[in-house]
Amino acid sequence: MISTLIENSKKIVIKIGSNTLANEDGSINKQFLKELSDQVAGFVTKGKQIVLVSSGARIAGVATIGKWMRKEDMHYKQALCAIGQVELMDAYRKVFAAHQIHVGQMLLTRDDFSDGSRTLNIRNTLFTLLDEGVVPIINENDTVSVEEIRIGDNDTLAALTTNLWNADLLILFSDIDGLYNKNPNEYQDAELIEKVEDLDRLLETIEVGNTSDFGTGGIVTKLEAAKKVNSYGIPMILASGKKQRILDRLLEGSEKATLFLPNQKNSIKDQIKRTPK
Numbered sequence: 150m151i152s153t154l155i156e157n158s159k160k161i162v163i164k165i166g167s168n169t170l171a172n173e174d175g176s177i178n179k180q181f182l183k184e185l186s187d188q189v190a191g192f193v194t195k196g197k198q199i200v201l202v203s204s205g206a207r208i209a210g211v212a213t214i215g216k217w218m219r220k221e222d223m224h225y226k227q228a229l230c231a232i233g234q235v236e237l238m239d240a241y242r243k244v245f246a247a248h249q250i251h252v253g254q255m256l257l258t259r260d261d262f263s264d265g266s267r268t269l270n271i272r273n274t275l276f277t278l279l280d281e282g283v284v285p286i287i288n289e290n291d292t293v294s295v296e297e298i299r300i301g302d303n304d305t306l307a308a309l310t311t312n313l314w315n316a317d318l319l320i321l322f323s324d325i326d327g328l329y330n331k332n333p334n335e336y337q338d339a340e341l342i343e344k345v346e347d348l349d350r351l352l353e354t355i356e357v358g359n360t361s362d363f364g365t366g367g368i369v370t371k372l373e374a375a376k377k378v379n380s381y382g383i384p385m386i387l388a389s390g391k392k393q394r395i396l397d398r399l400l401e402g403s404e405k406a407t408l409f410l411p412n413q414k415n416s417i418k419d420q421i422k423r424t425p426k
C-alpha cells in the first residue's frame with residue numbers, strides 16, 4: 150500500500166525532524182544527508198517533484214558554536230538557529246550539488262499561511278523553484294517566530310506547505326518508525342499501528358507521550374499534521390529517518406511505517422465535490 154502510494158505520487162513533501170538529522174552528540178549526520186540526497190535525486194530522475202521541510206538549525210547551531218546547549222532562554226535558542234541554519238543549508242547544498250541539483254532556502258512562519266498576499270508570494274517562489282528543477286528546503290523563520298522551537302511546529306509547516314502546493318503525499322521522517330499505541334520509548338510492548346483511517350477515533354484508544362532528545366513537538370504535532378493534510382484529501386506517512394535508505398525501502402515495501410489515510414467523508418476535497426453547484 151505504502152509502496153504503491155509513493156510510486157503513484159508525483160508531488161511529495163518530506164519533513165525531516167531534528168532527531169533524524171542529528172548524531173547522538175548533536176552534530177549534523179552527513180551520511181544521512183548524503184543518502185537523502187541520493188534518494189531524492191533518484192525520485193527527481195523518475196519525474197517526481199520534492200519539497201523538503203527540514204528542522205535541525207538549533208542543533209546545528211550548538212554543534213557549530215560548541216556552547217549554549219543547555220540554555221533555555223528563547224533568544225539564545227533563536228541565536229543558535231540563526232547560526233545553525235547557515236551550516237544546515239551549507240550541508241544540504243553540498244550533498245545536492247553532487248547530483249547537479251540546486252537547493253533554495255525558504256524561511257516561513259505559520260502566520261504567513263493565513264495572509265493572502267504572503268501566501269501568494271510563497272506559492273510564486275515555491276512553484277518557480279520546482280518548475281526550474283530546484284529542491285526547495287523550508288524551515289521556520291526562528292528569528293521572527295518562536296512557535297517552532299517551542300512546540301515543534303515544523304510538522305505543521307510541512308502540513309500547511311503540503312496543502313498549499315496540493316501535494317500528493319506528505320512524508321514525515323522522525324526518529325520513530327510510526328505511531329504506536331503507547332510511547333515505545335517508555336513501553337517495550339508498544340505496538341506499531343500501520344494504517345490509520347479514523348484518527349479521532351483512534352486517539353480515544355491510544356496513549357501519546359513525550360518527545361525525544363532534540364525534538365520539540367513529540368508525536369502530537371505529527372498527528373495534527375496528519376489531520377491537516379487528511380482534511381484536504383492528502384495521505385501522510387510517518388516513518389523512521391534513522392533507517393538506512395528509508396525512502397527507497399518504503400518504495401520497495403521492505404520497511405514498516407504508519408500510513409494516515411484521508412477519511413473520505415471529512416475531506417475538504419470531498420466536501421467540495423458534494424456541495425451542489
Ligand SMILES: Nc1ncnc2c1ncn2[C@@H]1O[C@H](COP(=O)(O)OP(=O)(O)O)[C@@H](O)[C@H]1O
Nearest residue numbers: 166167168323329332358361364365366367368
Ligand atoms: N504513541 C507514540 N507513538 C510514537 N512515538 C511517540 C508516542 N508517544 C510519544 N512518542 C515520542 O515522540 C517522539 C517523536 O517526536 P520528536 O522527538 O518531536 O521528533 P522529531 O524531532 O522527528 O520532530 C518519539 O521519539 C517518541 O519518543
Ligand SMILES: N[C@@H](CCC(=O)OP(=O)(O)O)C(=O)O
Nearest residue numbers: 167204205206207301303365
Ligand atoms: N526551526 C527549528 C525547528 C524546530 C522543530 O520543529 O523541530 P522538530 O520537532 O525536530 O521538527 C530548528 O530548525 O531547529
